[in-house]
Amino acid sequence: MQVNRIFCIGKNYADHVAELAHLGHQADGECVVFMKPASAIVPEGQPIPLPRNRGSVHYEAELVVLLTGGGRNVPLKEALGCVAGMTLGLDLTLRELQTELKNKGKPWEIAKSYDGSAALGDFRPYLEQDLQKLEFTLRVNGELRQHGRTRDMLYPVARQIHILSQSWALQPGDVIFTGTPKGVGPLAPGDELVLAGDGIGSFSWKCKQERK
Numbered sequence: 001m002q003v004n005r006i007f008c009i010g011k012n013y014a015d016h017v018a019e020l021a022h023l024g025h026q027a028d029g030e031c032v033v034f035m036k037p038a039s040a041i042v043p044e045g046q047p048i049p050l051p052r053n054r055g056s057v058h059y060e061a062e063l064v065v066l067l068t069g070g071g072r073n074v075p076l077k078e079a080l081g082c083v084a085g086m087t088l089g090l091d092l093t094l095r096e097l098q099t100e101l102k103n104k105g106k107p108w109e110i111a112k113s114y115d116g117s118a119a120l121g122d123f124r125p126y127l128e129q130d131l132q133k134l135e136f137t138l139r140v141n142g143e144l145r146q147h148g149r150t151r152d153m154l155y156p157v158a159r160q161i162h163i164l165s166q167s168w169a170l171q172p173g174d175v176i177f178t179g180t181p182k183g184v185g186p187l188a189p190g191d192e193l194v195l196a197g198d199g200i201g202s203f204s205w206k207c208k209q210e211r212k
């Protein structure tokens with residue numbers, strides 16, 4: 001299934017909300033919804049571009065789900081029936097730029113939704129595994145940086161689908177980046193990233209500085 005729209009949920013793990021609070025980002029207990037264009041996708045094996053002169057690119061390891069559709073106002077109890085597949089991905093973020101935009105009360109797009117801002121593994125079929133009992137890790141150059149346990153989500157996947165469907169008629173190929181746990185940090189040229197999860201798979205990328 002071709003990826004259609006990319007929805008992203010922010011502030012969905014309490015430990016990550018706490019670490020961002022040090023940067024002055026507000027912790028109000030509510031998740032954030034934003035989008036990336038399909039052109040943001042970096043498939044496995046393609047280099048993750050590090051833009052020049054825009055500050056650091058932070059990785060955010062996330063469980064990603066693929067939807068069969070669902071339309072508008074999906075009831076909470078039916079929400080998981082909309083899930084077709086799952087994988088892991090990286091919500092890549094120009095962190096200093098994002099902080100600056102947030103502090104000015106401006107939209108985030110240029111910090112969160114630029115081309116190359118969504119590393120995305122291949123989808124595996126969703127076979128009704130419990131999406132709130134998954135674990136995933138991100139290693140950078142072999143070093144463990146993030147360890148997510150989806151039971152720690154403030155907004156479980158079903159609730160995310162329910163919430164998104166109140167604003168969008170969900171379509172086949174829509175995907176959701178479901179938020180990141182603590183441990184986010186900056187990337188450097190040449191960094192090798194491996195995202196892995198039991199029953200989800202293992203996916204790798206390498207970072208490359210963008211040309212001048």
Ligand code: ZN
Nearest residue numbers: 060091179180
């Ligand atoms: Zn994120």
